[in-house]
Amino acid sequence: MTGTSATPDPLIERRDRAFGRGAKLFYDEPLHLVRGQGANLFGADGRRYVDMYNNVPCVGHAHPRIVEAMARQQATLNTHSRYLSEPAIALAERLTALQRVTDSAVFSCSGTEAIEVALRMARIATGQHGIVCTDHTYHGNNTVVGALTNLPAGDTRHPAIRSIPFPETLRPLVPGEASADAYIARLKAAIDDLKSTGLGFAALILCPILANEGLPDIPPGFMAKAAALVRAEGGLVIADEVQAGYGRTGQWWGYDKVGLTPDIVVTGKPMGAGLPLAATCAKRDVVEAFRAEARYFNTFAASPLQGAVGLAVLDVIEEEGLIDHARTVGAELKAGLQQRLGHTPGLLDVRCKGLFLAAEFVDADGNPDAPRAFALVCALRREGFLTSVDGAFNNCVKIRPPLVLPREDALAFLDAFDRVTASA
Numbered sequence: 001m002t003g004t005s006a007t008p009d010p011l012i013e014r015r016d017r018a019f020g021r022g023a024k025l026f027y028d029e030p031l032h033l034v035r036g037q038g039a040n041l042f043g044a045d046g047r048r049y050v051d052m053y054n055n056v057p058c059v060g061h062a063h064p065r066i067v068e069a070m071a072r073q074q075a076t077l078n079t080h081s082r083y084l085s086e087p088a089i090a091l092a093e094r095l096t097a098l099q100r101v102t103d104s105a106v107f108s109c110s111g112t113e114a115i116e117v118a119l120r121m122a123r124i125a126t127g128q129h130g131i132v133c134t135d136h137t138y139h140g141n142n143t144v145v146g147a148l149t150n151l152p153a154g155d156t157r158h159p160a161i162r163s164i165p166f167p168e169t170l171r172p173l174v175p176g177e178a179s180a181d182a183y184i185a186r187l188k189a190a191i192d193d194l195k196s197t198g199l200g201f202a203a204l205i206l207c208p209i210l211a212n213e214g215l216p217d218i219p220p221g222f223m224a225k226a227a228a229l230v231r232a233e234g235g236l237v238i239a240d241e242v243q244a245g246y247g248r249t250g251q252w253w254g255y256d257k258v259g260l261t262p263d264i265v266v267t268g269k270p271m272g273a274g275l276p277l278a279a280t281c282a283k284r285d286v287v288e289a290f291r292a293e294a295r296y297f298n299t300f301a302a303s304p305l306q307g308a309v310g311l312a313v314l315d316v317i318e319e320e321g322l323i324d325h326a327r328t329v330g331a332e333l334k335a336g337l338q339q340r341l342g343h344t345p346g347l348l349d350v351r352c353k354g355l356f357l358a359a360e361f362v363d364a365d366g367n368p369d370a371p372r373a374f375a376l377v378c379a380l381r382r383e384g385f386l387t388s389v390d391g392a393f394n395n396c397v398k399i400r401p402p403l404v405l406p407r408e409d410a411l412a413f414l415d416a417f418d419r420v421t422a423s424a
């Protein structure tokens with residue numbers, strides 16, 4: 001039985017003790033899951049829930065090809081990276097060929113690790129230290145990478161990090177002016193500031209679709225102008241594709257969707273369909289400079305198991321045509337939600353990149369309405385659809401299902417959206 005405020009699930013108490021209180025759970029009524037298949041999750045309450053949130057199982061929960069690849073490789077050979085073995089090499093070759101802009105890969109076990117590798121790589125390649133990020137971002141959780149999290153523009157707490165306001169057209173930096181120029185000026189000022197401290201400028205890091213910022217519509221030309229400025233200033237562009245990559249946007253990479261050419265590409269979450277697997281890819285000289293200086297070793301990374309599972313994920317995405325499917329179903333969801341603009345109270349904006357959507361809610365005064373977004377997400381969960389909240393104000397319903405989401409479930413979601421927005 002799923003917990004309610006009247007009958008708390010005993011598992012919550014055990015969890016609090018086992019993990020220590022403070023480990024966040026989704027929803028006002030936390031959900032106890034026992035099984036997943038495709039885009040479905042099954043609760044201990046016996047109910048089916050449509051997974052509209054998880055991108056790690058981008059090929060679908062418990063995909064038999066992934067399970068088989070995992071079991072076969074583990075039953076055959078799994079060691080670390082200091083022996084010759086085929087699978088991880090083949091994965092690096094295939095991944096970089098798909099990315100086109102990179103040659104070589106450093107594998108790791110989480111997005112955080114892969115971002116940290118990217119930062120070190122950029123610092124080694126440029127001989128400079130300063131990093132620019134956006135102000136409502138999240139790139140990971142360790143001390144170095146976590147310092148980039150939600151760092152207000154102008155904050156100088158971390159000497160080698162500056163943030164700039166994330167570019168958007170909805171609430172532009174200069175009211176009424178949805179152009180890229182004001183944001184580019186802030187980027188230039190951040191770079192100049194880093195240079196003036198003597199730490200120099202190594203890289204701009206961003207998620208190409210600004211996923212954690214709430215998937216804003218980006219002023220036209222921002223990405224190309226930003227990349228040109230970064231290069232003119234001697235820095236590198238790091239694309240964090242941990243959420244944006246692997247077909248999410250209806251193209252392989254978020255940077256293709258937004259017209260950005262990165263120097264370093266970081267991938268994670270969906271790469272291993274649940275097996276911890278992440279990568280930092282760049283041109284060969286950049287990777288080799290990093291390897292020479294960092295002597296990087298990561299016990300579980302670049303293993304035969306990571307290679308075999310990573311290859312199976314790429315096979316499934318390609319053979320099942322999941323990117324085309326994501327584009328089609330995403331377009332249908334987008335059209336459906338946009339039809340509701342002007343009819344659904346509080347619904348301010350609907351944004352979409354492939355099969356990744358954000359529905360933004362405001363109150364009667366037009367201010368961000370985070371409590372409403374949370375209430376809707378909880379009501380959707382009771383309707384059997386799992387989403388979450390996101391965005392700079394936590395006032396967006398975040399819709400980011402496995403790429404295999406069936407069209408019928410997407411249409412049923414729109415009906416549920418109508419029911420919950422009418423009552424919550």
Ligand SMILES: Cc1ncc(COP(=O)(O)O)c(C=O)c1O
Pocket residue numbers: 109110111112113115138139140141207211212240242243268269
């Ligand atoms: C854009 C982005 N980058 C990096 C990370 C960190 O990945 P991980 O949790 O695997 O360390 C996340 C995690 O949510 C993310 O959303």
